[in-house]
Every structure is written in structure tokens, then in C-alpha cells.
Amino acid sequence: MSEPIQARVPVDEHSHKRLNTVAAVSIAPSGVADERDGVRDELSAYVAQVVATIRQSGLPNETNAMFTNIEGDLDDVMRVVRDAAAVLAEQGYRTEVSLKLDIRPGYEGQIVAKHELVNELLEQ
Numbered sequence: 461m462s463e464p465i466q467a468r469v470p471v472d473e474h475s476h477k478r479l480n481t482v483a484a485v486s487i488a489p490s491g492v493a494d495e496r497d498g499v500r501d502e503l504s505a506y507v508a509q510v511v512a513t514i515r516q517s518g519l520p521n522e523t524n525a526m527f528t529n530i531e532g533d534l535d536d537v538m539r540v541v542r543d544a545a546a547v548l549a550e551q552g553y554r555t556e557v558s559l560k561l562d563i564r565p566g567y568e569g570q571i572v573a574k575h576e577l578v579n580e581l582l583e584q
Contacts, residue, residue, distance in 0.1 A: 467566035479534040482570050484527040484560040485514075487545050489553035506548060513544040520571055527558075531571045534563055 470478045487510045488503045511528055514521050517540040519532040530537050541559060548555040564570065 467564070469565040476533075477565070479563050479565050480567050480570070481532065481534045481537045482562045482564070482574075483530045483537045483541065484558075485530065485541050485544070486527050486556075486558040487541075487548065488556055489548050490556050491554055506553070509547050510544045513547050514540055517543070520569075522571060529571055531569075534561075537561070 472478055487507070489506050492503070492506065511523050514523075514528055514530060517530075517536075519530050519536060519540055521528055521530045523529075530540055532540075541557070545555050545557050562570070567573075
């Protein structure tokens with residue numbers, strides 16, 4: 461079995477190791493029901509509150525139909541996920557969080573770079 465690839469871990473001006481992380485997060489309340497246009501259980505109004513918190517963080521992010529992707533140092537990403545989940549939990553809602561992390565020291569701009577690489581490969 462081959463050894464895992466190991467990157468140099470950058471350090472910031474405070475000697476803090478910078479662990480660049482891309483997170484895919486989905487945060488929504490559990491057990492709420494909303495009747496809108498004949499559709500039950502529409503969660504968009506709740507999810508919008510969560511996404512607003514993520515966008516206000518200043519970290520690079522993008523939202524798609526299933527997840528919001530966030531990129532930054534691991535500590536910053538986890539703080540934003542905690543704050544975004546708290547938006548609903550502090551209103552008294554049971555809150556579900558699905559989280560996937562790709563921690564890749566030494567790399568930045570991966571939200572855009574990964575997307576561009578896939579598009580580049582598809583054009584070949």
C-alpha cells in the first residue's frame with residue numbers, strides 16, 4: 461500500500477497552522493411543517509436564515525440545491541457551521557446538520573479550482 465501524500469502545512473503570523481478546509485454543510489430544522497402553494501414541509505425560509513449567516517461570515521461560499529460549500533481555515537469553517545446551526549437551534553428548533561470536510565493543508569481556492577478542473581476535463 462502506498463503512503464498518503466503529505467503537504468507542507470503553512471503557518472500564519474501567529475504560528476497557527478493553517479488547515480485549509482472545504483466544507484459541504486446542510487443545516488435545516490427537523491419536524492417543522494409549512495404549507496405553501498400546496499407543498500408541505502418547505503424548508504427554504506429556514507435554510508435562507510442559515511445561508512445568510514454563512515454569507516455574512518466573509519468566507520468563500522456557494523450554495524446549491526443540497527448543500528452550501530464553505531472554504532477557509534478549519535477553525536473558521538467550524539465556527540461558521542456552529543453559528544449557522546445556532547440560528548435555528550436558538551429559535552427552539554431541533555436542528556439537523558450534515559457536514560463533510562476536505563482538509564487540505566497548503567491549498568487555497570479549492571471551491572473554484574475543483575470546479576474548473578472538472579470543466580477542463582470535460583472539455584477534453
